[in-house]
Structures are given as structure tokens and as C-alpha cells.
Amino acid sequence: MQPFVYNALPARVIFGSGTLSQVGHEIQRLGCSKALVLTGSTHSKKGEALRTDLGELAVGLYPNAAMHTPTNITDAAVELAQTLGADCVVALGGGSAVGLAKAIAFRTDLHQIVIPTSYSGSEATAIIGQTENGIKTTQKTLKVVPEVIIYDVDLTLSLPAQMTITSGINAMAHAVEALYSTECNPVTDMLAEQGIARLASALPILAQDPQNSEARSDALFGAWACGSCAGMVSMALQHKLSHTLGGTFKLPHAETHTVVLPHSIAYNTPFAEAAMARVARSLGAATAAQGMFDLAKSLGAPYSLKELGMKEEDLERAVEVALKSPYPNPAPLEREKLLGLLRDAYEGNRPA
Structure with missing residues (x-):
């Protein structure tokens, strides 16, 4: 066996069917009570439904996550989070929503709960990619690792x-x-x-x-x-x-x-x-x-x-x-x- 170094990421993973129902519990488990729900336009209705289900635990919805995480989109989302006094973000969607959650956490250190609806896998990484002036840059930092990843198989059944x-x-x-x-x-x-x-x-x-x-x-x-x-x-x-x-x-x-x-x-x-x-x-x-x-x-x-x-x-x-x-x-x-x-x-x- 050759020598090696192994670094595990500190994320909590919940995997199964119907696990979306556990989001409220996970928000409280993190000591939070004011979640900003993040989605792209494709999942805005699901995001609104999640916001409704969370009741007083959710303070708003930002449905404008975009591919390749443009910095101007992040600017607007961070401003909304600060205006609403959010203490965590809940991302529901594919790589765009997850990328936006990471970008917000990178700037603000807010806790993240991410609920992937595709197979991009970016939720399980410490990598953040952002696009500004037509150039996409990436960096690796533990600041963007989600505290909780919720995999709900039911949410992927409608993926084309x-x-x-x-x-x-x-x-x-x-x-x-x-x-x-x-x-x-x-x-x-x-x-x-x-x-x-x-x-x-x-x-x-x-x-x-x-x-x-x-x-x-x-x-x-x-x-x-x-x-x-x-x-x-x-x-x-x-x-x-x-x-x-x-x-x-x-x-x-x-x-x-x-x-x-x-x-x-x-x-x-x-x-x-x-x-x-x-x-x-x-x-x-x-x-x-x-x-x-x-x-x-x-x-x-x-x-x-x-x-x-x-x-x-x-x-x-x-x-x-x-x-x-x-x-x-x-x-x-x-x-x-x-x-x-x-x-x-x-x-x-x-x-x-």
C-alpha cells in the first residue's frame, strides 16, 4: 500500500425518499430560524411550496439562481438575505441553486442546507465556481461546504x-x-x-x-x-x-x-x-x-x-x-x- 493523505469534508448527509420533510428539523438543528429559500426559475414553484411548508422558519424566496453562478446574481441574493435578516439558506434545485448557496456562504458565512434535484454533485465539494465579465474562476475553501445535504430520491423522478x-x-x-x-x-x-x-x-x-x-x-x-x-x-x-x-x-x-x-x-x-x-x-x-x-x-x-x-x-x-x-x-x-x-x-x- 502506497502512502496517502485523505481529507474528509464535514457535511451531514441525509439520503432517502420523502426526506424533503426533514428540512425544518435540520434548520432548527443548526440553531437557525430565518431561512432564505433559493431556487432557479425551473424550481420556483417547488421553492414557494417549500417556503410555505417551513412557515415561520422561512423569511423569503430568491428564485433567480443562474448557471455558472454570475456574481451579479449573487450580489442581489446577498442583499436580499441581509435585508430579510436570514441566518441560513436552503437551496432547492440543480447546480445553479447549489452554486448560489455556496457563493452566499462564501461572502456571509451563512449556514447552508442544500437539496439537489439533479446529479451535478457540486453540493458534495468545497469548490466554488463564479463567473464575472465572461470569465469563470474556481477556488477551493471549506467556507462553501454545505452543513447539510438532503438527497430526496422523489425529487429526481421528474427530471427529464x-x-x-x-x-x-x-x-x-x-x-x-x-x-x-x-x-x-x-x-x-x-x-x-x-x-x-x-x-x-x-x-x-x-x-x-x-x-x-x-x-x-x-x-x-x-x-x-x-x-x-x-x-x-x-x-x-x-x-x-x-x-x-x-x-x-x-x-x-x-x-x-x-x-x-x-x-x-x-x-x-x-x-x-x-x-x-x-x-x-x-x-x-x-x-x-x-x-x-x-x-x-x-x-x-x-x-x-x-x-x-x-x-x-x-x-x-x-x-x-x-x-x-x-x-x-x-x-x-x-x-x-x-x-x-x-x-x-x-x-x-x-x-x-
Whole structure:
């Protein structure tokens, strides 16, 4: 056994069906009594219902969470929280709502209770990503770790099949990078393999039967496992490229991860063969890159940046932005090779 360092995050996790009913108890358990409920526009009605259910424990609703956590949205939410005298935030929704809760906590130290409705996994990490003036930046700090994560399988039953698939592959990206991270360890390796395997088996079922509660439970657990990996180790090229494409070129987050992941895997495979063998095994595929590409394509997910609205003439700029502040990565980051990666992703070529 090789030496390793393992850092666990201090979060309370509640997993099951019908667990949304425990939000009020968790607010009081934190010693709070004035929660600001956060959602995006998609979940505003659910947010209003939650606010009503919480009664006097909720002081308001902010329904404007947005993808990639724009700082101007955070400005408005923080102002509302301070005006209402909120002592905690309750985020209900996907990565946008969770990201806003983190951004508020980063500025104010308010307690967070987050209730994910997708598989992004960001709720289980100490990473905050924010976008300002078209540039998305990330940092890692325990200040943004939610005090409580409530996973309610029932809330994912209405997640559309297409969003289910891209959100699930987004979660897999966390686990893939954890396996070749400079901080990888036996605990995160185990979680990563289990998370990828659970999602790889659940997503084909959910593509055909989105209401399958057993597959939903497996997918949600897989997303937590994958997100937990990202919370305990550093990320690399996959996340750098996806953050660049999303923050600078306004591409959708989960879909971008879905398109880029097979190609970042192919780029890193010669320098992380043991990690990629674990990914392939978890997918039940011969190779990690082709297995991930084939899974996404077979499920009807987007597999080219062209489909997402990326312009070919912007590929070189994307490489330049990504190289300005690169993340540690197994393979050396070479401009022409990165441009080749993005060109393959743009065209939707199956990795060699």
C-alpha cells in the first residue's frame, strides 16, 4: 500500500425518499430560524411550496439562481438575505441553486442546507465556481461546504430523461478526474469506481423509464459518490476546459462536461493508464474514452460542441483562456494537442 493523505469534508448527509420533510428539523438543528429559500426559475414553484411548508422558519424566496453562478446574481441574493435578516439558506434545485448557496456562504458565512434535484454533485465539494465579465474562476475553501445535504430520491423522478443523462455524465467527470488526481487515495478511488458503475448501470434504464425509482436511487447515490470524490481531491483538465467553455462561451454546464469528457480521457490516458483501466472496468467497456463516448451517444446525449452552439473560430481562444490558469494534470498541457482535443470535441469524433 502506497502512502496517502485523505481529507474528509464535514457535511451531514441525509439520503432517502420523502426526506424533503426533514428540512425544518435540520434548520432548527443548526440553531437557525430565518431561512432564505433559493431556487432557479425551473424550481420556483417547488421553492414557494417549500417556503410555505417551513412557515415561520422561512423569511423569503430568491428564485433567480443562474448557471455558472454570475456574481451579479449573487450580489442581489446577498442583499436580499441581509435585508430579510436570514441566518441560513436552503437551496432547492440543480447546480445553479447549489452554486448560489455556496457563493452566499462564501461572502456571509451563512449556514447552508442544500437539496439537489439533479446529479451535478457540486453540493458534495468545497469548490466554488463564479463567473464575472465572461470569465469563470474556481477556488477551493471549506467556507462553501454545505452543513447539510438532503438527497430526496422523489425529487429526481421528474427530471427529464435528457437532463438525467447529461447530469449523470457530469457527475462521472468528477470521479474520472479523482482517479488520476495528484491527491488520489484508496478511499476516493473506491468511491469513484462505485459512483461511475452505479451511474453507468442506472442511466440506460432511466433513458427508457425516467420514473424507475430504484434506478433513480442508484443514480442519486452514484452522483453523491462522484461528487464526494471531487470534494476531497483536486480536479484537472476536464474541469478546466468545461469551466472555460461554460463561463466564457456560455455553453450549458452538464452538456459541456458530457461532450468534453471522452476527449479529455483520451488526452490523459497515456499518462494515467491505471486510472483509465478503472474507469473502463466501471463502465464495462474495453477502453475508458470510447466507453464514455459510446455511452453518451447511445443514450441520445449531445456529443459535439457544435451541437451546443460553440463556434469553430472560438476554439483557439478557448485554449488560450484555459492555459492562462491551468489545473494540475497527468498529461502535459500542449497548445496544439489541446486544440486537437477541442476540434475532436467540436466535430463529435469518436476518440481513437
